[in-house]
Amino acid sequence: MSSQDFAVIESRVREDRAYWHLIELSPLVLVRAEELVQKSNLRTLDAVHVAAALVFQEASGARVPFVTGDSRLAEATRAFGLEVIQVG
Numbered sequence: 001m002s003s004q005d006f007a008v009i010e011s012r013v014r015e016d017r018a019y020w021h022l023i024e025l026s027p028l029v030l031v032r033a034e035e036l037v038q039k040s041n042l043r044t045l046d047a048v049h050v051a052a053a054l055v056f057q058e059a060s061g062a063r064v065p066f067v068t069g070d071s072r073l074a075e076a077t078r079a080f081g082l083e084v085i086q087v088g
């Protein structure tokens with residue numbers, strides 16, 4: 001990636017940040033993330049993302065696809081029963 005491409009992406013992220021809504025992680029998501037790390041090769045932050053998706057799916061009954069460009073994360077996420085859309 002060129003430095004010019006990186007600068008464009010970084011600028012877009014800064015602009016988009018105004019639309020982000022940070023949410024507090026529930027203890028349930030954190031406990032589930034710990035379990036996922038122990039059961040798989042997920043990295044910590046990846047485990048938090050997968051745990052949040054699993055907890056949401058279980059609470060809402062809605063099946064929302066998990067989107068990732070990371071093939072290792074996609075494989076681990078599928079193993080936990082989530083539908084995955086892999087990009088890139």
